[in-house]
Amino acid sequence: MAKEITPRSQDYSQWYQDLVIKADLAETSAVRGCMVIKPYGYAIWEKMQQALDRMFKDTGHVNAYFPLFIPKSFFSKEASHIEGFAKECAIVTHYRLKNAPDGKGIIVDDEAKLDEEYIVRPTSETIIWNTYRNWIQSYRDLPILVNQWANVVRWEMRTRLFLRTAEFLWQEGHTAHATEQEAIEETLKMLHVYEQFANQFLALPVIKGVKTANERFAGAMETYCIEALMQDGKALQAGTSHFLGQNFAKAFDVRFTSKEGVQNYVWATSWGVSTRLMGALVMAHSDDEGLILPPKLAPIQVVIIPVYKSEDQQKALNKYATKIKSMLELKQISVKYDNRDTHKPGFKFAEYELKGVPVRIAIGPRDLENQTVEVARRDTKEKSVYQFVNLDTKIENLLNNIQQNIFNKALDFRDNNTFYADSIEKLNSILDSTGGFIYAHWDGTSETEQKIKEITKATIRCIPLGNQQEMGKCILTGKPSKEKVIFSRAY
RNA sequence: CGGGGUGUAGCGUAGCCCGGUUUAUCGCGUCAGCUUUGGGAGCUGAAGGUCGCAGGUUCGAAUCCUGCCACCCCGACCA
Known part of the structure; x- marks a missing residue:
C-alpha cells in the first residue's frame, strides 16, 4: 500500500520523522547524527537561501567564505565562547593515514600529528575576528557587513533530522562597527529581517525577543531571537541575532583609529538561521496527509495531473496541459506536468499531497470539453472547477491566498495557545x-x-x-x- | 555520555526465547505482459538476501556469547 504516516495525535515526534523521510526531504546517513538532505528537501532550502540572500543584499551585506578549520588557540581567546562550545567540538589531530602493518585496512599515521589541532567550526566568530584584525585599521574601513553560507559541526549527543544534527547548513552574518549604537541597530535590523522572512516566506508568525543570561550566546552581550510555536505546543528558536559588544574585538585585538585619531575597539554583531528552519516549516503547517508548504517556498507550486482513458484523450490533454503550463510559467509560477502513465491519478494526488504541493490542477476529457480545470488546494483540501479563461491570474491569486491562509492559521494557533x-x-x-x-x-x-x-x-x-x-x-x-x-x- | 529498545530484500515484517527439512516467512514496492485510469488499480509471471559489521562458541548460528556501528525513546547536555 501507500506510504503511511503516523497521525500527529498518536505520536507527534514519529509523525515528524515520517514526514521528513516519506516526503523525501532528508534521510539519516552512515555517519552518526549527520543527515543526507535529499533533492526535494534541498530545493526548499535553496528557496529559503535565495529569499534570505536577497534580503541580506538589500540591507547592504556581501557574501564571503572563511575556513572550515579553526586553530585551537583561536578558540580559547574568548573565555565564555570556549566555555559554551568546548563540549561539542570535532577536532582534527592528524593529516595522514597509512596502511596498517598487519595489512588489514588503514590506520592513522602517528607521525602525521598536527602541532596544533584544528577545531571544525561550530561557528566562525573566532576565525573571522582574527581575520578582521587585518581588515580594519581606520574608521574608513567600517562598517564591515559580511555574511557566509556554510556548514558547521556541533557534536550533539541527541539528534533529530533538521531540528538538531551534528552537521548543519546555515548562514552566519558577522559585522563590525565603529559605535555601540550602530552595532545594536544592526543586531535589531537583522532580527527584523528574520521576522519578515519568517512571516512572508515560512508563513510563520514569530515573537521577537531578547534571551535571558542563561540562554545567551557564548560570547555575546545580548542575544535576540525569533521564537515560533509548533503544533505540539513546543517552542522553536527560529533565528538568533547577537550583539557581541567588544568581546571579540578585545579577544582578537581589533582596533581602529577614529576620526578624532583615537584608538577604539570595534563593535560586533553576528546572526544566523539554519536548516533547522526546515524542521520549523514541517512542524508548523503540515498535517496527517503530508507536508503543507507555503507557495513561496514550494519547489513545485502547481502540479497538473491528466485523467484519461484512451490514447487520443491523453494526447489532447497533453496539449491542454502544455498550454496551461506555459501560461502559468509566464507568471513565474513553477509548474510540473505529471504525465507519467505508470501511475493512476489517485496515486499522484496522494503523492503530491504528501509532498505539500500547494495547488493541484486535474484535467480530464470533461474539462477539455468545457474548457475548465479542477483545482484543489493543499492547505484546505477544497476542490473547485475553474474556467480556463484568465486561469493564470486566478492561480496566481490562489497561491497568494494560500500563502496568507497558512500564515493566518499558524497565527490563530499561536493565539489560541x-x-x-x-x-x-x-x-x-x-x-x-x-x-x-x-x-x-x-x-x-x-x-x-x-x-x-x-x-x-x-x-x-x-x-x-x-x-x-x-x-x-x-x-x-x-x-x-x-x-x-x-x-x-x-x- | 547513562538507561531502555531496535537492526532480516528498496520499505514494513515472521522466524530468535528453546541452534538442526529454513534451498529464511509474508505484504507492499520493483521488473515483464495484458487489462485499467475523475482519489493510493487487477490478474499472470519473474527478479531481488554478506539475516547491521567483526570475532567467538558449536558437527551446525538469523537464532547463543563478546566487541563495534547506526537508528528510536527517556535522561543529562545543548547559541
Whole structure:
C-alpha cells in the first residue's frame, strides 16, 4: 500500500520523522547524527537561501567564505565562547593515514600529528575576528557587513533530522562597527529581517525577543531571537541575532583609529538561521496527509495531473496541459506536468499531497470539453472547477491566498495557545495539557529560571521586545517582577 | 555520555526465547505482459538476501556469547 504516516495525535515526534523521510526531504546517513538532505528537501532550502540572500543584499551585506578549520588557540581567546562550545567540538589531530602493518585496512599515521589541532567550526566568530584584525585599521574601513553560507559541526549527543544534527547548513552574518549604537541597530535590523522572512516566506508568525543570561550566546552581550510555536505546543528558536559588544574585538585585538585619531575597539554583531528552519516549516503547517508548504517556498507550486482513458484523450490533454503550463510559467509560477502513465491519478494526488504541493490542477476529457480545470488546494483540501479563461491570474491569486491562509492559521494557533500563568502550578498544568507560549512573572534571576526549569522542564524563551511593563510577583519566589516573560518547553 | 529498545530484500515484517527439512516467512514496492485510469488499480509471471559489521562458541548460528556501528525513546547536555 501507500506510504503511511503516523497521525500527529498518536505520536507527534514519529509523525515528524515520517514526514521528513516519506516526503523525501532528508534521510539519516552512515555517519552518526549527520543527515543526507535529499533533492526535494534541498530545493526548499535553496528557496529559503535565495529569499534570505536577497534580503541580506538589500540591507547592504556581501557574501564571503572563511575556513572550515579553526586553530585551537583561536578558540580559547574568548573565555565564555570556549566555555559554551568546548563540549561539542570535532577536532582534527592528524593529516595522514597509512596502511596498517598487519595489512588489514588503514590506520592513522602517528607521525602525521598536527602541532596544533584544528577545531571544525561550530561557528566562525573566532576565525573571522582574527581575520578582521587585518581588515580594519581606520574608521574608513567600517562598517564591515559580511555574511557566509556554510556548514558547521556541533557534536550533539541527541539528534533529530533538521531540528538538531551534528552537521548543519546555515548562514552566519558577522559585522563590525565603529559605535555601540550602530552595532545594536544592526543586531535589531537583522532580527527584523528574520521576522519578515519568517512571516512572508515560512508563513510563520514569530515573537521577537531578547534571551535571558542563561540562554545567551557564548560570547555575546545580548542575544535576540525569533521564537515560533509548533503544533505540539513546543517552542522553536527560529533565528538568533547577537550583539557581541567588544568581546571579540578585545579577544582578537581589533582596533581602529577614529576620526578624532583615537584608538577604539570595534563593535560586533553576528546572526544566523539554519536548516533547522526546515524542521520549523514541517512542524508548523503540515498535517496527517503530508507536508503543507507555503507557495513561496514550494519547489513545485502547481502540479497538473491528466485523467484519461484512451490514447487520443491523453494526447489532447497533453496539449491542454502544455498550454496551461506555459501560461502559468509566464507568471513565474513553477509548474510540473505529471504525465507519467505508470501511475493512476489517485496515486499522484496522494503523492503530491504528501509532498505539500500547494495547488493541484486535474484535467480530464470533461474539462477539455468545457474548457475548465479542477483545482484543489493543499492547505484546505477544497476542490473547485475553474474556467480556463484568465486561469493564470486566478492561480496566481490562489497561491497568494494560500500563502496568507497558512500564515493566518499558524497565527490563530499561536493565539489560541498563548496563556498566562500566575503560579508555578498553573504553569505546569498548562505545559502538561496543551503547551504553548505562557506568559508569567519572573524575578529576573538565573537561579529562579533554573529552578523553574527543573520543576517544569520549561525555559524562558524570551523577553518580548516592547514588552508591556507591569508590576507583579514572581511565580516561584513571589519577589517583585516588572514584566511577564514567555515560558515554554522547547526544541 | 547513562538507561531502555531496535537492526532480516528498496520499505514494513515472521522466524530468535528453546541452534538442526529454513534451498529464511509474508505484504507492499520493483521488473515483464495484458487489462485499467475523475482519489493510493487487477490478474499472470519473474527478479531481488554478506539475516547491521567483526570475532567467538558449536558437527551446525538469523537464532547463543563478546566487541563495534547506526537508528528510536527517556535522561543529562545543548547559541
